[in-house]
Amino acid sequence: xxxxxxxxxxxxxxxxxxxxxxxNDLAGLEAGLDALETVQSGRTPFRQTFxxxxxxxxxxxxxxxxxxxxxxxxxxxxxxxxxxxxxxVWGEIEDxxxxxxxxxxxxxxxxxxLLGFLLALAIGTxxxxxxxxxxxxxxAIHPILSGLQSLPSVAWVPPAVIWLGxxxxxxxxxxxxxxxxxxxxxxxxxxxxxxxxFLRAGRTLGATGLKGTWHIVMPAxxxxxxxxxxxxxxxxxxxxxxxxxxxxxxxxxxxxxxxLENGRNTSSMSMVFxxxxxxxxxxxxxxxxxFSPLERWVLRSRGLLVRN
Amino acid sequence: xxxALAKAADGVQAVEHAARIEHVSKSFAGPAGQQxxxxxxxxxxxxxxxxxxxxxxxxGKSTLLNLVAGLDKPTAGSITTDGRPAxxxxxxxxxPWLTAGKNIELALKLRGVPKNExxxxxxxxxxxxxLKGSYGKRVHELxxxxxxxxxxxxxxxxxxxxxxxxxxxxALDAIxxxxxxxxxxxxxxxxEVSVLFVTHNVREAVRLAERxxxxxxxxxxxxxxxxxxxxxxxxxxxxxxxxxSVEITEELRGExxxxxxx
Numbered sequence: 001x002x003x004x005x006x007x008x009x010x011x012x013x014x015x016x017x018x019x020x021x022x023x024n025d026l027a028g029l030e031a032g033l034d035a036l037e038t039v040q041s042g043r044t045p046f047r048q049t050f051x052x053x054x055x056x057x058x059x060x061x062x063x064x065x066x067x068x069x070x071x072x073x074x075x076x077x078x079x080x081x082x083x084x085x086x087x088x089v090w091g092e093i094e095d096x097x098x099x100x101x102x103x104x105x106x107x108x109x110x111x112x113x114l115l116g117f118l119l120a121l122a123i124g125t126x127x128x129x130x131x132x133x134x135x136x137x138x139x140a141i142h143p144i145l146s147g148l149q150s151l152p153s154v155a156w157v158p159p160a161v162i163w164l165g166x167x168x169x170x171x172x173x174x175x176x177x178x179x180x181x182x183x184x185x186x187x188x189x190x191x192x193x194x195x196x197x198f199l200r201a202g203r204t205l206g207a208t209g210l211k212g213t214w215h216i217v218m219p220a221x222x223x224x225x226x227x228x229x230x231x232x233x234x235x236x237x238x239x240x241x242x243x244x245x246x247x248x249x250x251x252x253x254x255x256x257x258x259x260l261e262n263g264r265n266t267s268s269m270s271m272v273f274x275x276x277x278x279x280x281x282x283x284x285x286x287x288x289x290x291f292s293p294l295e296r297w298v299l300r301s302r303g304l305l306v307r308n
Numbered sequence: 309x310x311x312a313l314a315k316a317a318d319g320v321q322a323v324e325h326a327a328r329i330e331h332v333s334k335s336f337a338g339p340a341g342q343q344x345x346x347x348x349x350x351x352x353x354x355x356x357x358x359x360x361x362x363x364x365x366x367x368g369k370s371t372l373l374n375l376v377a378g379l380d381k382p383t384a385g386s387i388t389t390d391g392r393p394a395x396x397x398x399x400x401x402x403x404p405w406l407t408a409g410k411n412i413e414l415a416l417k418l419r420g421v422p423k424n425e426x427x428x429x430x431x432x433x434x435x436x437x438x439l440k441g442s443y444g445k446r447v448h449e450l451x452x453x454x455x456x457x458x459x460x461x462x463x464x465x466x467x468x469x470x471x472x473x474x475x476x477x478x479a480l481d482a483i484x485x486x487x488x489x490x491x492x493x494x495x496x497x498x499x500e501v502s503v504l505f506v507t508h509n510v511r512e513a514v515r516l517a518e519r520x521x522x523x524x525x526x527x528x529x530x531x532x533x534x535x536x537x538x539x540x541x542x543x544x545x546x547x548x549x550x551x552x553s554v555e556i557t558e559e560l561r562g563e564x565x566x567x568x569x570x
Contacts, residue, residue: 205415302404
């Protein structure tokens, strides 16, 4: 306090010009600044969405079909056991639909895939959180999880069949081994990318320990987590198809993988193509209907989605 | 004086400071061994007082603020505060997954305010920072100045006796910063909060504070203090503010020059 210096009062007061300004003045100024700097954002009209987002993939699909038909029409490939025509495959779809088996194939696989994915979610989420937050577990398990992610889950089919037999449990085991590492890793990288500033801000607000995990870390890690879920679904679906193609048994019912295998066994290339097409469509549809909207919602609500 | 001492001796002296920093030193492990960042800092902030900590880069002013906030521990010395202080950063540090209102409500929730009172309290605080009607706005929909005002409202929601501010307006444009100075002065005079405000901007320090504390750099020490008797509300362009700023700037430059001499 020894160095404290006091300025003379009287000399100073005359200089103060700001003392007369009223509170309303400031409020108005602030309202003006806010209005000037606020960004207006609205929804894009459907027409624009259609032209920019929906039309291009439709054109791409049409081009592939035209090319495919051209290969047949110009006899570049003239062996229908190697390459069926688009019309043959469409006929196969029609037959399956009229016999009432088409939806059955799809449902058998989709219900397995989604149930397996939900199980993977229930296991992968707490696992990811523990690995992310506990140093010892991270050191012990994280490299293994990353390694498992690059292991093709088809490798698990033979041991799973030996351990569990030809049944649905085997399918779920293969799905879990494929999807759990993705989901856990997604959450770990989501947690790693939480800005330290949020953690500090949370701590000064009193969010420590479990409260901090629940109120700060989890919501902050959500974008990474959702990306992990998306990848987890892709892995679930791929593992399931691998399991269905390799392990077929009459008890298991006909899913899309078995349909493909049946097509191969009966040398019906159009059935093989039908199965491949359905596997592709289901994979895309689930992503478009569930994961992409979820991801967009998360990013948009945080202002992380840049619109041109 | 004698009675004050007697009271202290009896141990019944009331808390007469929002923060008491006593002989605080802080060193970090650096490439060249232990590096002393803060050296024997002693500083009191009285209840309701507005103090600015002024210093050049490397004076450890943010480090000191972190210590007072309890985010880090001093190497030596002690810091006592009247309850847990609130802290505002240069970045708004609002949570982007919550709306402006919900950010404030989270602070209330973590303080144990019952659920049915939170919404009303959050609206009140938004009104205090003149953001009525922004309750449902997402953080990215707000301008820089609005974000800092929500951050201020969130800090005030903690109802701490002491508000720590770490260059909270440094990233704003000059017009907005000017307005927020007025705003902060108004809110500070309307509430009973004490403020410890860190800045490297001399005029800002003089514009806001009742007391300016100049820290020297490497290591940070209290170099000098000024009591600012210019009545509020001040303007940053006031002659009296300018006059004192010139004096303090000279002192600050002197401190900085010393580092170029060896």
